[in-house]
Amino acid sequence: MAEVSPTRSELIKLKLQIALAQQGCNLLKEKRDALLVEFMAVMDETLRLSSLLERAVANAQYALTVAKAVDGGVTVKSVALATKGEITIDLSGTKIMGVAIPVVQKKYSPVRSLLTRGYSVTGASSRIDETAENFEKVLDILIENADVETRLKRLGDEIQKTNRRVNALEQIVIPETQKQMKYIRMTLEERAREDLFRLKRVKRKLELKKLAMEEKVQA
Amino acid sequence: MTYQVKFEDYGYANARVRAMKSALLSEDFYEHLMRIDDPNAILETLEKTPYKTEIEEVALLKTTTSEIIDEALKRNVAKTFNKVATFVAGEAGKLVKVLLARWDLHNLKTILRGKHIGANEDEIREGLIPAGELNEALLNELVRAIDVASIVDLLATWGITYARPLVENLPRYLAKKELLTLEIALDKFYYEQVARQSRGDSLHARIVHDLMIMEIDIRNLVTLLRLQGVKFELKGEKAEVEKQVKEQIEVLFVPGGKEIKLADFINLARKKDVEAILKHLRNTSYGSILRSGMERYKETNSLSILERKLEEYLAQKAISTYRKGPLCIGIIVGYLWMKFREVVNLRIITRCKIMGVPERKIREELIFV
Numbered sequence: 001m002a003e004v005s006p007t008r009s010e011l012i013k014l015k016l017q018i019a020l021a022q023q024g025c026n027l028l029k030e031k032r033d034a035l036l037v038e039f040m041a042v043m044d045e046t047l048r049l050s051s052l053l054e055r056a057v058a059n060a061q062y063a064l065t066v067a068k069a070v071d072g073g074v075t076v077k078s079v080a081l082a083t084k085g086e087i088t089i090d091l092s093g094t095k096i097m098g099v100a101i102p103v104v105q106k107k108y109s110p111v112r113s114l115l116t117r118g119y120s121v122t123g124a125s126s127r128i129d130e131t132a133e134n135f136e137k138v139l140d141i142l143i144e145n146a147d148v149e150t151r152l153k154r155l156g157d158e159i160q161k162t163n164r165r166v167n168a169l170e171q172i173v174i175p176e177t178q179k180q181m182k183y184i185r186m187t188l189e190e191r192a193r194e195d196l197f198r199l200k201r202v203k204r205k206l207e208l209k210k211l212a213m214e215e216k217v218q219a
Numbered sequence: 220m221t222y223q224v225k226f227e228d229y230g231y232a233n234a235r236v237r238a239m240k241s242a243l244l245s246e247d248f249y250e251h252l253m254r255i256d257d258p259n260a261i262l263e264t265l266e267k268t269p270y271k272t273e274i275e276e277v278a279l280l281k282t283t284t285s286e287i288i289d290e291a292l293k294r295n296v297a298k299t300f301n302k303v304a305t306f307v308a309g310e311a312g313k314l315v316k317v318l319l320a321r322w323d324l325h326n327l328k329t330i331l332r333g334k335h336i337g338a339n340e341d342e343i344r345e346g347l348i349p350a351g352e353l354n355e356a357l358l359n360e361l362v363r364a365i366d367v368a369s370i371v372d373l374l375a376t377w378g379i380t381y382a383r384p385l386v387e388n389l390p391r392y393l394a395k396k397e398l399l400t401l402e403i404a405l406d407k408f409y410y411e412q413v414a415r416q417s418r419g420d421s422l423h424a425r426i427v428h429d430l431m432i433m434e435i436d437i438r439n440l441v442t443l444l445r446l447q448g449v450k451f452e453l454k455g456e457k458a459e460v461e462k463q464v465k466e467q468i469e470v471l472f473v474p475g476g477k478e479i480k481l482a483d484f485i486n487l488a489r490k491k492d493v494e495a496i497l498k499h500l501r502n503t504s505y506g507s508i509l510r511s512g513m514e515r516y517k518e519t520n521s522l523s524i525l526e527r528k529l530e531e532y533l534a535q536k537a538i539s540t541y542r543k544g545p546l547c548i549g550i551i552v553g554y555l556w557m558k559f560r561e562v563v564n565l566r567i568i569t570r571c572k573i574m575g576v577p578e579r580k581i582r583e584e585l586i587f588v
Binding site: 061062065066068069070072073074075077078079081082084113114115118119120121122123125126127129130 | 285286289293324325328329332333335336338342343345346347348397398399402403405406407438441442444445446449450451467471473521522523525526527563566567569570571574576584
């Protein structure tokens with residue numbers, strides 16, 4: 001226990017401190033609960049996107065295997081050379097319960113039409129189209145996933161941080177302050193008892209002295 | 220010492236080709252290969268076939284089994300096709316050139332695509348199959364060119380016919396930097412050239428010409444199927460929009476086919492679904508072929524099912540020419556298709572086996588004619 005001066009002013013100070021800590025703790029608990037509600041919603045979305053991504057990757061891999069097998073790796077590679085592209089992503093930010101969260105948004109969908117992929121329509125097969133489309137869908141989900149996963153991670157970190165603060169207040173700060181208050185209270189009571197005892201002794205001594213004086217006078 | 224004798228009649232060439240056909244793998248071999256699950260065992264089994272030399276050549280150059288098999292098959296098919304081209308001359312030689320011209324188109328497009336995106340030379344070389352008129356030395360020279368314009372210059376300097384559509388469309392490419400312009404021009408030129416070069420009165424020319432015409436029809440049909448659901452970029456008034464759509468569709472049409480004409484193509488390209496296209500095609504040779512794949516197409520919603528049906532039909536027609544007669548180009552045509560089908564089937568089995576694709580799906584992709 002930290003050293004405290006057992007005075008009434010210190011006791012009043014600690015009382016105020018404990019009230020503040022309690023209030024802070026309640027506020028943090030409310031924040032944690034609100035973050036948890038948000039976290040669970042984002043968690044559902046993340047799980048949905050993860051399973052979607054898993055399926056999309058499996059489909060894309062299968063389509064690529066078939067395209068490479070039937071049209072040949074050489075042809076697929078050749079067509080792939082013609083389809084270099086770029087994806088534009090908007091990065092902004094928002095706040096949930098005071099937590100800064102980045103927002104990742106695609107400017108345009110990476111899923112392109114047959115006429116805008118860059119390779120000749122007359123020189124490729126529908127297997128190659130399906131492969132390209134499947135991989136574009138993977139990219140599309142990946143961008144969505146990046147947004148939701150970042151949000152989930154930030155919310156998770158914040159919940160953990162808030163939880164640590166609540167625990168620190170509940171398990172350390174408040175009990176410690178309460179202990180200090182108890183110590184001050186006990187010390188003050190002890191001091192009061194000592195004073196009372198001392199006063200009683202003085203009173204008794206004075207009474208004895210008075211009695212002795214009266215006996216002397218009578219004698 | 221090897222003697223290369225070129226005969227203008229088909230007796231010698233067909234005898235050589237028939238001998239080569241006897242080395243093709245049987246369907247039993249595919250079945251045997253389907254039962255093997257281990258990639259190394261697949262490679263070992265292939266080493267006991269005529270692909271042994273190529274597998275040994277590339278075994279040290281490539282790392283994964285599928286890469287080794289892919290490269291070996293590619294080298295083998297290029298070697299085989301070049302070999303067939305060496306023992307034919309005259310009309311037969313001209314017609315074989317027509318049949319192998321598809322590889323020139325493939326190689327030119329690969330080089331143009333590579334240069335367009337700035338891929339390195341090795342990456343471009345990996346995509347080449349030197350089985351056409353442009354040999355390895357010429358292709359290497361093209362790969363070393365700095366950019367698309369230099370490739371077009373080189374082709375024009377060498378007097379290669381493919382330079383014509385490229386020279387015509389180069390300014391548009393340079394202005395917009397869209398390779399699509401050159402690719403479509405090249406595709407159209409190829410089909411126009413093979414249809415023209417195969418035209419003739421002899422039975423041999425007719426066999427090749429009919430196949431080329433059928434290939435053009437199938438190419439247009441596949442484009443039509445793939446255009447379903449595609450949105451065209453449109454601006455302006457209704458009449459203007461109509462004109463733009465027509466123009467955009469027309470660009471994708473390969474002229475020269477027998478059953479699919481431009482007017483049909485423009486009309487069908489705007490149909491809402493495959494059923495509507497099929498309804499229109501019911502009186503053509505392709506109606507029943509496409510209809511046979513419709514059930515599976517509806518289950519999977521994959522156009523590749525229908526495309527596969529058309530490819531099988533073409534392969535069937537080409538391979539059936541093998542029986543046209545002992546002194547007919549049909550033997551060469553049939554063999555080239557059989558060889559290509561063998562390579563495709565081997566690629567399907569090995570790649571799909573390595574990737575763990577279920578056997579039922581592998582069987583769906585194989586071409587058995």
